[in-house]
Amino acid sequence: MKASPLEKQAHRRLGGLGVALALLLAGCPQTPQSSTTPPGNLEPPRSVMAWAVSPYEVRLSWKAPEGLSGPSFEVERKVATANGAFEPVATGLSATQHLDRITSGGKTFIYRVRTRTASGQSDWVESNPVPVPAPCASSPANPPQVGCFGPVVDNWPLVPTYAALLPNGKVVAWYASDDIGRYREMTDVHELDPHNNPPGQEDGTMAVVWDPASGAFEDVSFGNGSQQNGRNVSGQPKGTDLFCAGYTVLEDGRLFTAGGNLGLEWGSPRTNLFDPRTNTWTPGPGPSTPDMWWGRWYPTVTKLPNGEVLITGGTSKPNSQFVEGSADPLCRTPSGRCPEGLRQGKTYSTIAGAPGLDKGVATQNARGTAHNNAFEVYNPDSGTLRMLEATAAEVNSFEHYYPWWHIAPNGLAFLSGAGKQKGLLDWQRGQWTGIWQSYPYPPSGGYSTLPYDAHRIYGSSVMYEPGKVLVIGGGYAADDWSSGELAIFSLNNWENGHTTLHITLAQDANTPPTMRPGPKMRYSRTHLNATLLANGEIFVNGGQQDGGEDTQSIPGYNGREPSGGRPVMQGSLAQEWWPKTVNPATVFNIDLAVYQSEIWKPGENGGTGRFVLGPRAQRPRIYHSVAMLLPDATVWTAGGGGCGQCAGNFETGGLDAGYYGRWYNQPEKINQKNHEIYYPAYLFNQDGSLAPRPIITGLEGLAPGEEYPTLAYNQTFTVRWAHPDPARSIRQVTFIALGTPTHAFNQNQRFLRLEFTQDGYILNVRAPYDGQYGSPNPGGARNIAPPGFYMLFLIDDKGVPSVARIVRIR
Template sequence: MKPHHRPSLARKISSGLVAVAVLGVVAVVNRPMVAMGAEAYHEFTINRQSYKEQYGHWAALPVPQDFKVNAIHAALLNTGKLLIIAGSGNNRDAFEAGTFRTIIYDPAKDEFKDVPTPTDVFCAGHTFLPNGNLLIAGGTKSYEVLAEDVEHAYGVMKLKNESATSGPHVFKKGTSLVSASGRVYKTREDVTLGKAHVMNHGGQVMQHAAEVEVFVDAVDKGDGPIVEQPAQYTVAGLSGADKQNVYGIAEKITREKQEYGGDNTSYEFDPVAERYVKVGDMVENRWYPTLAELPNGDVLAVSGLDEFGRIIPGDNEKYIASQKKWVDAPELHRTFPTYPSFHMMENGNFFYSGSNAGYGSDTVGRTPGVWNVRNNKFTEVGGLRDAKLTETSSSVLLAPAQDQKVMIFGGGGVGESEVSTKRTDIIDLTEDKPVYRPGPDLPQPARYLNAVILPDDTVFTTGGSSGYRGGKYGDKTRSDLFNAQIYQPSSNSFATAAESTVGRNYHSEAILLPDGRVVTMGSDPLYDESGKGPGTFEKRIEVYSPPYLFQGARPSVTGGPAQVERGTTVGFTSPDAARITQARLVRPSAVTHVLDVDQRSVALDITPAGGAKLNLSIPASRGLAPSGWYMLFLMDDRGVPSVARWVQVL
């Protein structure tokens, strides 16, 4: 079924409305007044009650100037407040100045506040822990440098020590390494090189050289110091046997683009104290990693770029929540592109939808499938249309989670491709051999589309662009999309929603609030509106009120426990108990780059208990309801949700 399209203002003008006939007369005299009149009529239209009942309504959220930041990450805390993380905000000057920003917005009080941000968590990974803290790991250690800005050839130098008796050696920043031809390269930072390791393999004593990696830059500018083949280098300043045992090896020295480098710091953000709490460093430096909660409450970190801007080739790790430390997970070795989109299944496995943020091989690790995180078996799934257009796509575990269906929305080609798709596909993971099947097309090809599960089991999709970072697509110099739509699972179709007024593409977010509204923020276009000048980060914030908020009085949740256990039935109270038809536990979002592994809505069976009391049954499966905080929404017989009540699943 094709989506229903709301008539455009131009189409309404041609329909012969009296007000527009008057505008036609004015147009002869003063053309600018036509635009003013059309705008006024549009404002009148979108603010009519009947319009809002069908399409919903957008409103600007006033943000004080001091709190306008580049929203790269956003998460809804169990205090009901919104955490907005910029870090350096994709701003090199802020990075070099060490100016990192985090903002908290309190929707209940309409207040903003600054939070001290210890390191550059720009493009880190994050997910909620069972205790409600937000685990934030990785981020930016170094910024990219475009090829035209690389004056001194550079490379990754691997320092090696063949001696088991000499060392460790501390090499300060600026240590010189010399090529066979006499070219000199200097280290960018301090590094420590240990001793060689002596090991016993089946009775045979073997020695393994110690090694450490560091960036080096050529002393001379230009192309002369470029080296395209692996080569060995002498470390300046060494004497005796160390001159032979300690040396450098580099695969190449280049003036190509230098990618972002990942950081290894990690924090738990405490929503009560509203501060970052330092925890153990990651095993690997990671930029653009995915963090996903495991069934036992620990967290798996996957993919990312290392400190030298290289894709991490399948070396994944776990955060042991009880010990607040990271450990290597060689038993779960698997390669994915950066920010791969995972959805925890009822059986505790991960479904990789194919959605990702792009860095990595254009072939390896991009095929969707089921990842058994107990034995590392990965079962690919087929049927996905436009299978090569999954970069910058979004995916959600459709509501209720018990149905075990995942939907993928839009996406584009690898890298800076101008190709994108309007495809949506859906997969039923309960099938013996699940495959993607066609869903309804989006109105236009879209990437960077935000998809938000609403309390009534629908999915609100908003923002995005058809071109790379809002840039050229077809004959358009700017390709931001202002149309919004709501996916209706019952009819497998889209219903048209009110159009937004702010374009959102790369680095944008959309999050469901406890009152049932959706907040949207961010956008990092490549070009300005002319399509010629550089773009500027979008700092305006909009809030969308879905049609269900214009259907009359809302039901309410007036009582019930703050904590519940799986497999139990618990009582909640509502003066509207007789009219309640659905109960949902909706996990709060933690989103970046349209990646949101936390988002899910769990159905609760309802048993009326007389009067104002309802008994709600909590599913027993950790795969359905991972430990953590949820918003409990009650829906009445008109499809109107309550304001959420916060509940922690233990």
């Protein structure tokens, strides 16, 4: 009998081992599946494998059981959901392969095959899950070089602005207490806003869980959020409006949120927990410490090496009565007293050797908003909060809107922006170890009139491998009324918005990081998204360019460089260009959207990498958009807008058509209740067809008795794999934390390469270990991969990734 391709593959890889043993070691899912039919009395097929060959076709192959004369085979298919039902695909097949034609892609399928003869049938054997891409819709489409966007999916019940990938592979997302932000119609969003009088809209959140495999939604709204738009679904207790909250997925699999909305820029002091196993919300963190010290609006939640989470930043309602140094019971510091800097900031920082931040809860801006300078730590095991003695007041340029933190290989928390000063925080001792300002840009770079790394509000920061950070875009134009009329000057978005800053952290906690200019993007961007791909590249999409993509139209602007230094616009020219150039006055003007994506490739240009242009999106991903890597190695891009009826302007307290440009009162154009999937170039062959992918068929050596697949630090574990192409081998094993992005920053995005050895279709993989990436030995593994959930990818020798397995490390 002629050997099948898979049989030849097994002989070539494993030599003298028998074919049956070889195929077993190939690891394809071979557990017979029960069905409503009687138990099988025949041997089932083996090595059932499925892979997409186009958006409309899936190929299957399997090995016939030995010793049967003239068997036939039946094939069935279902969408890969827990409750999905199999449907017949083919019967009476004599061959051990089949090409299944489907109506469209964009879903994940599971197949099953069984043997039949005149004597009976076998049990069913399931294939691996097969994500089938939707057809490319972006134009021009050049998938082999830059990838493509799939079609727009216009079925979202809300504008997804806050999102997290859960351990079950689903995505939880929300906007606010309603679907599009109708609170923005209020001209006074504080005391006179009826939403602030309980039971108001902010006492709940409208939220959904989306399944990328099937495209289905589950409503997980709670509190008054579950009554919006005539809905009454969850029956869960009142809670927080999670608009402008910070969040992360904990080591135990629950989503933890900090803060939320009590009216524009007034943050909530509450914390909340979402359990994906039951799709329920509960108040946090515990009965003994129900709230944070003060409210937080735009805080960041950062996972720490010991499993705790650090809560920083955010704005709040002012508290002019607060007494610094008092024994406030909510200031849960080791000293029992509230640390210096919470009330009015600091006039001088001894750590930075420079002025400190001069704002705190007793100070406020023109809209009556104060800054929360406290650093708090949540312990998931005890359900308690504690406060550090260190505060944000040490950092003069500390940005309270989602500050950018990363855990360094030495275990300290590194502040990379959005301000000019960078710092290292010893969160265990509760003190800063160093604060440094970014280096000026060399005059030869054309930016001698401003510090290179000016304030980068609504840019992004990515730790693309432990100890190495790329800060991307950001910054906005400044406006000034000191002369009695409006003047626009120092257009940081022109000068900073398309630049990057490359940072390499030192192992020594007292040594400044190495900071140097990185490569420039083609487009200036604020409100962008920067997403780590399965291979370590960074996909940059969306955002806004003040003045739009056509910068030639901006007065005083020549090409991509300012002419004659910093242009200043005054009089009628300033009045005309203020809503076009001053962020956040432009956040909902979709004429300023950047549709063209860009891809950063590491390791070139002396280590700072380079950008190449990617495909063009079909919808504007502006302010309130989001992007996240999914387990199938694609990028989900969604949302943008969220301005209610897009006719109110909370910035000025009145109606302002200029705030939305020519899209005033057109919510259907601005509010993006939809998504597009980006399919990276690594999913395609050079001819544009889909590339066959490696398949993870089994994991061994994991901790027994755990609810989730769980690894230990420093251990070696086994990965069994297969591949439709017998000539392929594995080149990389990558480890990427689950995404939690919002407002241009993914709060816990991390990427590692794991070491491994290869023996045929068995990989012996080393989990993150002490000393890796320059971390301390012993004890450093937790610094480079804080406890929690990660996507495990295999990448073959053509650069094609597998579908990830989500695993936990603790």
